[in-house]
Amino acid sequence: MSRAAPRDEGDAALAIELRGISKSFGPVQANRDISIEVRRGTIHGIIGENGAGKSTLMSILYGFYRADAGEILIGGRRTEIPDSQAAIDAGIGMVFQHFKLVENFTVLENVILGAEDGRLLKPSLAKARRLLKQLADDYEMDVDPEAVIEELGVGQQQRVEILKALYREADILILDEPTGVLTPAEADHLFRILRGLRDEGKTIILITHKLREIMEITDSVSVMRRGEMTATVPTAETSPEELAELMVGRKVLLRVDKAPARPGDVVLEVRDLRVVDEQKVERLRGIDLTIRAGEILGIAGVSGNGQSELLEVLGGYANGTGSIRMNGQEIDLTGTASDARTRRARGIAHVPEDRQREGLVMDYRAWENVAFGYHSDPRFSSGLFMDHAAMRADCDDKMRRFDVRPPDPTLAAKNFSGGNQQKIVLAREIERNPDLLLIGQPTRGVDIGAIEFIHEQIVALRDQGKAILLVSVELDEIMALSDRIAVMFDGRIMGERLPGETDQRELGLLMAGMAGAAA
Known part of the structure; x- marks a missing residue:
């Protein structure tokens, strides 16, 4: 009617x-x-x-x-x-x-x-x-x-x-x-x-x-x-x-409370990185960037301008050409997707942009998801067999410290809310003490209370001297968390800015490909 x-x-x-x-x-x-x-x-x-x-x-x-x-x-x-x-x-x-x-x-x-x-x-x-x-x-x-x-x-x-x-x-x-x-x-x-x-x-x-x-x-x-x-x-x-x-139902800190960065040695150095997709379209067009220990480099841009491909190559899920050096050592860019294991061994952890498609197996239990990628850890193996009890205990500990609700390691990933799914992925990657954390869209679809917690964890990792590459379409998030901001458009870095010396208007112009107008 x-x-x-x-x-x-x-x-x-x-x-x-x-x-x-x-x-x-x-x-x-x-x-x-x-x-x-x-x-x-x-x-x-x-x-x-x-x-x-x-x-x-x-x-x-x-x-x-x-x-x-x-x-x-x-x-x-x-x-x-x-x-x-x-x-x-x-x-x-x-x-x-x-x-x-x-x-x-x-x-x-x-x-x-x-x-x-x-x-x-x-x-x-x-x-x-x-x-x-x-x-x-x-x-x-x-x-x-x-x-x-x-x-x-x-x-x-x-x-x-x-x-x-x-x-x-x-x-x-x-x-x-x-x-x-x-x-x-x-x-x-x-x-x-x-x-x-x-x-x-x-x-x-x-x-x-x-x-x-x-x-x-x-x-x-x-x-x-x-x-x-x-x-x-x-x-x-x-x-x-x-x-x-x-x-x-409680007070929430809306700003990111962090001290100034204290950058150390270069952890990641990328030069002339290029990626061509299956349709022969160049998705990354000569990316140059450097990240030091103890700093967050934020990548701003409208979704679809090469940020995903950048994370995939750095995380070992896609091939490319150019040069990537991790702690001064060259990384092979010609391997297969299984090279993600090598990246983890080199100290690179990866929180993917799409937690449900790339970060979790939704029908598997929380403890299985927390062990994924790290199941060869000596703590989790007993001779020829994996120690499931140790994996469950490890998951239980991470769930308590990352406030995952409900704190039940036996619950399937699909039965957690989006924010708690994200916490499971974060706990798995951050707790491995990486030298470099790649993190894509850390708070996409996440509750405001969980956003506060996730931001605290990212800043805490930086303050431990780790290097962080942050990709987000949320400019507020980029401005609040980043120590330096690089803006991507059409597979290129259009410019780099310090958060205290720019604003959303200038970043927006760079995001639209208007480098001259933003200069």
């Missing part, structure tokens, strides 16, 4: 009202008696830790799930939303974190897909072209309607998703972590678009874990914890510190 539902006692000034929404998945209560009001023509933020129930709540509003209890009012009218088409009919659009676009279709074809006027496509395309131009002009979303999606950058693809929703006459727009893959300049442009939509009377719901963005763009914010709504406040009347405490 859509917005044609009969009028009741709802407040017409409210775009959305959820009353007593509950949803369970078996024994897990994802949403518990949630009530929330979102006023028309505002930007409303929703924040919470992983598993707090944010995505479930928005999936109910968009028709992916049906609530076990409660009711939804849209524009003051009770509205049944059994599926996403009913949500669209009710004036709701959603832009997902991972875009729902057909990559080999044009912008125009993606916009009208599922919203064609009858069987004849030509009139639909002509109408869509006119409306698309009008919408793009109205909201500063200049996108070529004839461009193929796979040829567009992520910022433009996101605009296509917003245009899709507006083409379907959405009055309410839900955005899930919209800035995760954007440069600072692209994020600023998105915020201008959202403010313009709000000023035109649209209602925006913004799901994000970035407190800075909440404070910058929203009019009000709701905080969820463990499936319940803990607070809804005007943004102007709160602070990042208060919101963080509401999210996790």
Whole structure:
């Protein structure tokens, strides 16, 4: 049922009202008696830790799930939303974190897909072209309607998703972590678009874990914890510190507390490193960098500009050409993927960017995952056989010291939250006392409380005199943790800066490949 539902006692000034929404998945209560009001023509933020129930709540509003209890009012009218088409009919659009676009279709074809006027496509395309131009002009979303999606950058693809929703006459727009893959300049442009939509009377719901963005763009914010709504406040009347405490139930240190670095000898020296992929595309184009003991070199950049390939070559998972010297000794770059074992023997530990695909075997137990890559350690072997009891004891010790919850070595990796999965990988790699730690996206999808802990562990390792190469798409994280920052674009190092002598605007220009403008 859509917005044609009969009028009741709802407040017409409210775009959305959820009353007593509950949803369970078996024994897990994802949403518990949630009530929330979102006023028309505002930007409303929703924040919470992983598993707090944010995505479930928005999936109910968009028709992916049906609530076990409660009711939804849209524009003051009770509205049944059994599926996403009913949500669209009710004036709701959603832009997902991972875009729902057909990559080999044009912008125009993606916009009208599922919203064609009858069987004849030509009139639909002509109408869509006119409306698309009008919408793009109205909201500063200049996108070529004839461009193929796979040829567009992520910022433009996101605009296509917003245009899709507006083409379907959405009055309410839900955005899930919209800035995760954007440069600072692209994020600023998105915020201008959202403010313009709000000023035109649209209602925006913004799901994000970035407190800075909440404070910058929203009019009000709701905080969820463990499936319940803990607070809804005007943004102007709160602070990042208060919101963080509401999210996790305790005070959280939002800044990284660290002393100045005391760099020592050169640990890693990379010269003219190049990587060509299976399609003969050069992914690394002559990378030069140096990392010393006792310092963190942060690599900033939009995802897909060679950072992953850099970590893979240094970690022994891919081949390359050029020169890599570890503690003054050359590393062979022509070996196979099994060379990761050699890297570990040379004192290189690696926390991969994707913990679930590359860092863990999700169906295996925690103690097995903690031993992976280090199972030949003499402590874990007894003659021809591995000592499983010793492995479990080692895992139990690491779980206690890294505050993994629940602290159960026999639990499969897939049964831990994202933050606790990350702690398992970190414990495995950091506790091996490496000379060099490669760490990719250390807090991706991680709760704010776990972020605080992970940052503390990285800084502690640096203070022990270890070298750290940090790759992150989060500029706040790069600025807070790094002692030096190198920016990558299109497989190259565009420039290097000291955190205290740069800002996000300059780094954003470098991330966009504008070296001259940032100089």
